[in-house]
Amino acid sequence: MGTEVLLTIPGLGFLHEFVHALNSLEITSEAVFFVFLPALVFESAFAIDVRRLFDDISPILMLAIVGLLISTAVIGFTMAYVTHMPILACLLLGAIVSATDPVAVVAIFKDLGAPQRLAILVEGESLFNDATAIVAFTIISAMMLGQSDPTLFSGIASFVTVFFGGILVGYVTARIICVLLVNIGESNLPKITLTISLAYLSFIIAEHSLHVSGVMAVVTAALVLGSRGRSVITQSTWHGLEEVWEQIGFVANSVIFILVGLKVPSIMAAMSSQQFVWLGVLLLAGFIARFAIIFGLVPVMSKLGWSAQVSTGYRAVMFWGGLRGAVSLALALAVMENDGFSPQIQEFLGVMVTGFVLFTLAINATTVSLVMRAFGLAKLGPADAAIRDRAFSKAMASVSTRVQGSARAMHIGEEQTNQVVKPYEQLIADSAKNVTDNKLSDDDWLLIGLRMVCMNENKAYAKMLDQAEISPDTARSLFGHAADISDSIKSGGLDAYLNQYRGKLGFHWHTKWAMRLQRTFGITSLLAKNLANRFQVLEAECTVLHELNNIVETQLADMLGAKTTDELKAILAQRDLETEQALQALRACYPEYAKALEKRVLQQTAMRLEQSEYKDMLASSLISKEVASSLKEDMSERYQELQQSLSLDLGLDAKTLVSKMDFFQNLDQSVQHDIAKLLKPRLALPGELIFSKGGPPDAMYFISSGAIRIDLDTQTVIIGSGDCFGEMALLYQKPRMASVVSDGFSELLVLHTKDFNQMLSKDPELRKQIETIAEQRSFDNQQDG
Amino acid sequence: MNNASAAAQQVVQVAQTVEHQTMLMVLGITGLLALAVMVVPLATRLRLPFTVMLAAIGVLI
Numbered sequence: 142m143g144t145e146v147l148l149t150i151p152g153l154g155f156l157h158e159f160v161h162a163l164n165s166l167e168i169t170s171e172a173v174f175f176v177f178l179p180a181l182v183f184e185s186a187f188a189i190d191v192r193r194l195f196d197d198i199s200p201i202l203m204l205a206i207v208g209l210l211i212s213t214a215v216i217g218f219t220m221a222y223v224t225h226m227p228i229l230a231c232l233l234l235g236a237i238v239s240a241t242d243p244v245a246v247v248a249i250f251k252d253l254g255a256p257q258r259l260a261i262l263v264e265g266e267s268l269f270n271d272a273t274a275i276v277a278f279t280i281i282s283a284m285m286l287g288q289s290d291p292t293l294f295s296g297i298a299s300f301v302t303v304f305f306g307g308i309l310v311g312y313v314t315a316r317i318i319c320v321l322l323v324n325i326g327e328s329n330l331p332k333i334t335l336t337i338s339l340a341y342l343s344f345i346i347a348e349h350s351l352h353v354s355g356v357m358a359v360v361t362a363a364l365v366l367g368s369r370g371r372s373v374i375t376q377s378t379w380h381g382l383e384e385v386w387e388q389i390g391f392v393a394n395s396v397i398f399i400l401v402g403l404k405v406p407s408i409m410a411a412m413s414s415q416q417f418v419w420l421g422v423l424l425l426a427g428f429i430a431r432f433a434i435i436f437g438l439v440p441v442m443s444k445l446g447w448s449a450q451v452s453t454g455y456r457a458v459m460f461w462g463g464l465r466g467a468v469s470l471a472l473a474l475a476v477m478e479n480d481g482f483s484p485q486i487q488e489f490l491g492v493m494v495t496g497f498v499l500f501t502l503a504i505n506a507t508t509v510s511l512v513m514r515a516f517g518l519a520k521l522g523p524a525d526a527a528i529r530d531r532a533f534s535k536a537m538a539s540v541s542t543r544v545q546g547s548a549r550a551m552h553i554g555e556e557q558t559n560q561v562v563k564p565y566e567q568l569i570a571d572s573a574k575n576v577t578d579n580k581l582s583d584d585d586w587l588l589i590g591l592r593m594v595c596m597n598e599n600k601a602y603a604k605m606l607d608q609a610e611i612s613p614d615t616a617r618s619l620f621g622h623a624a625d626i627s628d629s630i631k632s633g634g635l636d637a638y639l640n641q642y643r644g645k646l647g648f649h650w651h652t653k654w655a656m657r658l659q660r661t662f663g664i665t666s667l668l669a670k671n672l673a674n675r676f677q678v679l680e681a682e683c684t685v686l687h688e689l690n691n692i693v694e695t696q697l698a699d700m701l702g703a704k705t706t707d708e709l710k711a712i713l714a715q716r717d718l719e720t721e722q723a724l725q726a727l728r729a730c731y732p733e734y735a736k737a738l739e740k741r742v743l744q745q746t747a748m749r750l751e752q753s754e755y756k757d758m759l760a761s762s763l764i765s766k767e768v769a770s771s772l773k774e775d776m777s778e779r780y781q782e783l784q785q786s787l788s789l790d791l792g793l794d795a796k797t798l799v800s801k802m803d804f805f806q807n808l809d810q811s812v813q814h815d816i817a818k819l820l821k822p823r824l825a826l827p828g829e830l831i832f833s834k835g836g837p838p839d840a841m842y843f844i845s846s847g848a849i850r851i852d853l854d855t856q857t858v859i860i861g862s863g864d865c866f867g868e869m870a871l872l873y874q875k876p877r878m879a880s881v882v883s884d885g886f887s888e889l890l891v892l893h894t895k896d897f898n899q900m901l902s903k904d905p906e907l908r909k910q911i912e913t914i915a916e917q918r919s920f921d922n923q924q925d926g
Numbered sequence: 927m928n929n930a931s932a933a934a935q936q937v938v939q940v941a942q943t944v945e946h947q948t949m950l951m952v953l954g955i956t957g958l959l960a961l962a963v964m965v966v967p968l969a970t971r972l973r974l975p976f977t978v979m980l981a982a983i984g985v986l987i
Contacts, residue, residue, distance in 0.1 A: 159954070160987060163954050163987060165947075165951075165954065166955070244977050248976055249975055392959060395958070395959060395963075396958060396959070396962075398980035399962060401984060402980065402981040402986075402987070403985075403987060405985050406985060502978045503978065506974075506975045506977070
């Protein structure tokens with residue numbers, strides 16, 4: 142009424158028109174679903190740390206799927222009992238008001254500096270339960286409108302199809318977009334635009350074309366982009382992307398919440414006293430169901446070992462912070478717009494959902510910070526508090542010195558300078574006391590230091606990707622390594638850190654799988670790609686480990702103290718040494734590739750230097766923008782070679798390997814050719830067991846390159862290129878007399894028993910040569926024995 | 927002749943209505959965003975969640 146009186150004042154016509162414009166903006170469920178929801182869901186999922194999310198994926202999925210279904214049932218049956226409305230309508234209400242919205246709570250978390258894990262639990266649950274609620278809503282509405290059979294089995298089958306179908310659509314769409322992102326060029330704008338398309342395309346393809354969960358598709362697409370994207374997008378583009386999505390989220394939230402607010406009075410005006418009582422029952426049932434799920438289901442999961450422990454404080458915040466928002470209101474609007482529902486059900490759902498959402502927004506959102514404070518979640522933990530004290534002390538000392546320097550430079554009098562500097566001196570004295578009072582042990586400081594090193598390691602890889610020093614594949618491996626190593630500190634301290642990085646220096650399942658593919662089918666491309674990636678990963682790690690050592694000394698030493706700094710440097714030096722050894726093993730086997738790789742690194746450095754020269758000239762107005770762009774164009778043409786990926790030739794060609802071996806040098810070309818047909822090339826990894834003592838006599842081996850360690854009972858013998866082994870067991874048909882291990886990367890030629898007999902029967906000369914070697918070895922073994 | 931002029935007038939009227947509606951929509955959305963921006967410092971000062979303030983503004987309007 143007051144607003145209307147105000148608007149009659151002359152000159153306020155514009156305002157009148159604005160209010161009229163706002164009222165004419167009709168918010169429909171379709172607008173919410175197809176315009177706002179993809180953007181809001183994508184923005185939330187994209188901002189989540191995927192690795193942290195997957196650390197807690199069990200409780201999140203349990204809350205989002207089982208929890209939501211329990212909540213739907215509790216609310217549905219309670220409301221049906223109290224209101225005597227149809228059970229399906231009440232279950233529909235249960236599904237609608239069980240979808241939580243994290244927007245308000247996450248904003249509060251940011252303000253209060255809540256623990257990251259708590260924010261991820263709340264956001265993760267909300268993302269996935271939005272999808273579950275929409276799927277449950279679709280299935281129950283179809284049953285109510287007579288579009289599907291109301292059986293439990295059909296409900297479960299639809300749920301599984303829609304939920305997992307959405308995940309599949311999101312995954313495939315995101316992977317396609319990731320490929321496009323790599324090949325779309327350097328500019329940021331097309332890449333950012335492509336991610337906007339990804340959000341809407343994945344939603345529409347899933348929801349409209351394939352009738353699976355659009356929300357799950359968007360969540361999955363955002364998570365895939367969030368995890369893989371960093372290795373295909375440069376850091377600057379990534380920051381741009383984050384800012385654009387934050388902006389989109391802000392706009393979408395602003396529009397949707399004001400429009401929802403506009404709609405509330407008309408819906409709530411129809412509320413009767415009976416409905417007011419029903420709303421009370423609904424709130425009670427909703428909160429009891431949520432309390433039971435969070436304080437019943439989550440601890441049971443922890444006890445069964447299905448998820449990590451979630452503290453009581455976290456659970457209290459998750460319970461009270463389970464607000465309802467845009468998704469619930471959109472689903473209620475969808476019912477109100479659908480004439481298939483009776484007006485009574487439409488009014489019932491509209492009033493109940495709006496009341497529930499308003500209650501959680503007005504009461505829970507405004508008081509959740511009190512719950513956080515009550516459980517001490519709004520303050521820093523002991524480690525963060527100790528870092529804060531040291532950071533503060535360091536900053537104060539620096540500020541004080543620099544202020545005095547500035548005062549001298551600006552010829553400001555001593556009196557004024559003292560007035561400004563004196564408070565800092567007091568702060569420095571206070572903070573020094575806090576720093577010495579901290580109760581952290583040396584071990585704690587070492588772990589803090591290791592975590593800081595890990596963060597810097599990650600940044601260093603991102604910088605290398607930005608400067609095109611590493612390929613996206615290599616970057617993905619390096620980011621994965623850095624994250625795993627960082628996680629290991631959290632789970633098992635220093636020992637876990639050491640085990641983790643040593644494990645990373647070993648060979649992973651994908652390399653072993655590629656080896657199997659090469660040995661079984663002779664396919665070498667995958668193995669070559671794997672080893673090339675290993676080469677680049679190790680090269681990059683060596684470079685970064687050198688840099689980290691400098692960072693520890695120059696940047697972290699003040700924060701961590703001398704003792705921790707020395708310990709950290711020793712750990713990094715050991716890691717550097719082991720990484721260098723692993724790299725040397727590869728370099729020894731593939732010297733040509735190593736040279737090509739080094740040449741490329743230098744070329745990239747040259748290109749960066751040239752780029753920075755032009756940038757400096759432009760900044761100093763020595764050249765115009767046009768000249769700079771012409772020079773850059775010319776430069777990119779000259780460095781086109783750098784765009785092509787380096788390929789590693791494993792050299793696993795039997796004919797070439799046979800021709801290189803002294804063993805076969807005396808044989809005719811035609812015989813060499815026949816032998817090459819019988820020999821199977823094989824690459825052995827460092828430390829790989831070729832065969833063990835007592836094993837069956839199934840093959841003999843020729844060493845084309847590398848070194849092999851033979852562990853006899855009394856001694857260990859190393860043999861190298863041109864030698865052969867395993868022949869005695871074949872000649873005398875006896876089990877293996879020793880275990881044989883590859884000492885580095887070794888290229889072998891394998892001759893199986895059947896082929897061995899065939900080859901020796903064809904060539905008496907070769908037979909004699911092998912028999913001589915066997916007799917000599919037998920004699921040597923007896924002598925040693 | 928009269929019919930043709932009436933039809934032309936109708937077309938002009940429809941075009942004006944559409945134009946007016948589009949203008950109203952643009953005014954509504956941009957004005958709404960300007961309003962939302964002003965809510966940010968208010969929410970900070972009152973220590974209330976931003977979305978709660980937005981919904982409250984919507985109700986008040």
